[in-house]
Amino acid sequence: MSSSSQRPYIIYRPSPGWGFWSNFSCVLQGLDHADRHGLIPVIDMERHPTRYNEDEPVDGVTNAWEYYFHQPSSLTLAEALDRQPLDNAGDVTGPFSGNYHVVVPPPEVLVRGRELVRKYVRLKPDILAKLDAFTSGNTSKDMLGVHVRGTDMRKKRPPYHPIPSTPETYLEQARLLDQDFGYSRVFLACDEQETLTLFHEHFGDRLLTLPAHRSTMDQLDDPVDWDYKWLFDGKRHQHRYLLGLEVLLDALLLSRCGHLACGASNVSQAAMYFAAESQIVHPITPLWMCPSVDEASVGKAYMADAPSLSRTPSAAVLRGQIKELHQLLEYAENGRAAAQQNNPEVRHHIEAVASINRESIQLREKIAKLQREKSQLLAKLEKLQGRLQVQAETIKMLKSRISILINRWTRLGWGLMPWSKPSWRKQPFK
Known part of the structure; x- marks a missing residue:
C-alpha cells in the first residue's frame, strides 16, 4: 500500500475480532503505520463490527x-470515507498485535506503544470520570494491581495462547509482594468469581475491584465454544457494551498502580501502554503454551524464554500447578484424539489399524488354542508310548516263556517215544 501525505487511513480488523484489548492491539498496529507514513488514522468498528457492538x-x-x-x-x-482514504485492508499483523504471548512487550515496542497511546488514544470524558472516581486521577504508587486471566484460557486453552498459572499462584505472589512493599491497597482485575472470592478472603477491605460480569468455571461448556456465547450472550441491557467498558476500566486502573503483577495477556499489556515508566511489573509465569492439536509442541521452547516468578512459590502452590498441568495434558491428549477421529483420512487409517488389531487378537487366540491342543495331544502320545512299551515288554516275556515250554515238551516227547531222533534234528526246537 503506497503512502500519501495527509490522506485518511482507515484502520479495521476483520469482523468479529476477538477480545477488547486484542482488538486494541490491532488498532495500535494501524496507528503505528499511519504515524510513520504521515496519514490521518480513523478507526472503523462500524462497517467492521466487533463482538462488543450493540x-x-x-x-x-x-x-x-x-x-x-x-x-x-x-x-x-464519514468524512474520511469522502476523502478517498487508504486502509489497512484488514491486515493487523505486526509487533503490537503479535506480542500477546509475552508478559512484558520488548522495550522498543513498549516505548513506541506509550508514544502512540499518548498521541492518538483519547478517552471519552465519562470514561475518565469513572476512572478518576476510583483513583482520584493520580497514579497510586503504593497500590498493587493484579490481573488474573482465567475462564477460557484455563479451561478451553486456545492453541498458541499462554496457559495462565493458577489463581493460588497469583494470590501467593501478591501476598509475598505485599510483605515486601506494604501496599495500601490491592486492585484485582479478574474474570472468574472464584478468584475474586479467593483474594477477598485474604486481603479483605484492602481489596479494590470493579463491579463487573464474572463467570464461574462450571459455566464454560465443553467442547470448546469458539463463539464465546457463554460470555457475550448476557441478558443485561447493553451487555456487550458493558463488557467492553468493564475490561477497559480494569486495564486503565491497572495502569495507575505503582506495581503490576500479571501473566501474559493483552489486558495487562494494554495497562503497561497507558502506565507511567515508573510502574514496576512483577511477572506471573504462565504454565505452558498449547499448540494446535495437529502441530508439534511449542511449550518447552516458550517456557525457556518465559520470565521467572518474582517470588519463590511454596510447595502447596507448586502442587496446584502440577495438578493444573496434569489437566492440561489430559486436555491435549483428548483434543488430539478427537482431531484424529474427525479427520476422514486419519479415521480410515484408525479403523484399518483397529481391524488389523482385531484380526491379530483373533489369530493369537487361535494360536493359543492350537498350542493348548498340541500340549494335550503330546501328553496323550506320551501316555500311549508308555503303554506300548509295557505291552512290548509283556509280549517279549510271553514269547520267552512259550519258547521254554515248547522246548521242555519236546525233550519230554523224545524221551518217552520208542523211535529214535531223526538225523536232521540236532537240537531241541526253539
Missing part, C-alpha cells in the same frame, strides 16, 4: 471504538 446505537454512536474513545484525529469516519 444492535442499537450507544449514546447515538454505532462505531464501537467511539463507545469509549474519540477518533485519533478530528476526522469522523
Whole structure:
C-alpha cells in the first residue's frame, strides 16, 4: 500500500475480532503505520463490527471504538470515507498485535506503544470520570494491581495462547509482594468469581475491584465454544457494551498502580501502554503454551524464554500447578484424539489399524488354542508310548516263556517215544 501525505487511513480488523484489548492491539498496529507514513488514522468498528457492538446505537454512536474513545484525529469516519482514504485492508499483523504471548512487550515496542497511546488514544470524558472516581486521577504508587486471566484460557486453552498459572499462584505472589512493599491497597482485575472470592478472603477491605460480569468455571461448556456465547450472550441491557467498558476500566486502573503483577495477556499489556515508566511489573509465569492439536509442541521452547516468578512459590502452590498441568495434558491428549477421529483420512487409517488389531487378537487366540491342543495331544502320545512299551515288554516275556515250554515238551516227547531222533534234528526246537 503506497503512502500519501495527509490522506485518511482507515484502520479495521476483520469482523468479529476477538477480545477488547486484542482488538486494541490491532488498532495500535494501524496507528503505528499511519504515524510513520504521515496519514490521518480513523478507526472503523462500524462497517467492521466487533463482538462488543450493540444492535442499537450507544449514546447515538454505532462505531464501537467511539463507545469509549474519540477518533485519533478530528476526522469522523464519514468524512474520511469522502476523502478517498487508504486502509489497512484488514491486515493487523505486526509487533503490537503479535506480542500477546509475552508478559512484558520488548522495550522498543513498549516505548513506541506509550508514544502512540499518548498521541492518538483519547478517552471519552465519562470514561475518565469513572476512572478518576476510583483513583482520584493520580497514579497510586503504593497500590498493587493484579490481573488474573482465567475462564477460557484455563479451561478451553486456545492453541498458541499462554496457559495462565493458577489463581493460588497469583494470590501467593501478591501476598509475598505485599510483605515486601506494604501496599495500601490491592486492585484485582479478574474474570472468574472464584478468584475474586479467593483474594477477598485474604486481603479483605484492602481489596479494590470493579463491579463487573464474572463467570464461574462450571459455566464454560465443553467442547470448546469458539463463539464465546457463554460470555457475550448476557441478558443485561447493553451487555456487550458493558463488557467492553468493564475490561477497559480494569486495564486503565491497572495502569495507575505503582506495581503490576500479571501473566501474559493483552489486558495487562494494554495497562503497561497507558502506565507511567515508573510502574514496576512483577511477572506471573504462565504454565505452558498449547499448540494446535495437529502441530508439534511449542511449550518447552516458550517456557525457556518465559520470565521467572518474582517470588519463590511454596510447595502447596507448586502442587496446584502440577495438578493444573496434569489437566492440561489430559486436555491435549483428548483434543488430539478427537482431531484424529474427525479427520476422514486419519479415521480410515484408525479403523484399518483397529481391524488389523482385531484380526491379530483373533489369530493369537487361535494360536493359543492350537498350542493348548498340541500340549494335550503330546501328553496323550506320551501316555500311549508308555503303554506300548509295557505291552512290548509283556509280549517279549510271553514269547520267552512259550519258547521254554515248547522246548521242555519236546525233550519230554523224545524221551518217552520208542523211535529214535531223526538225523536232521540236532537240537531241541526253539
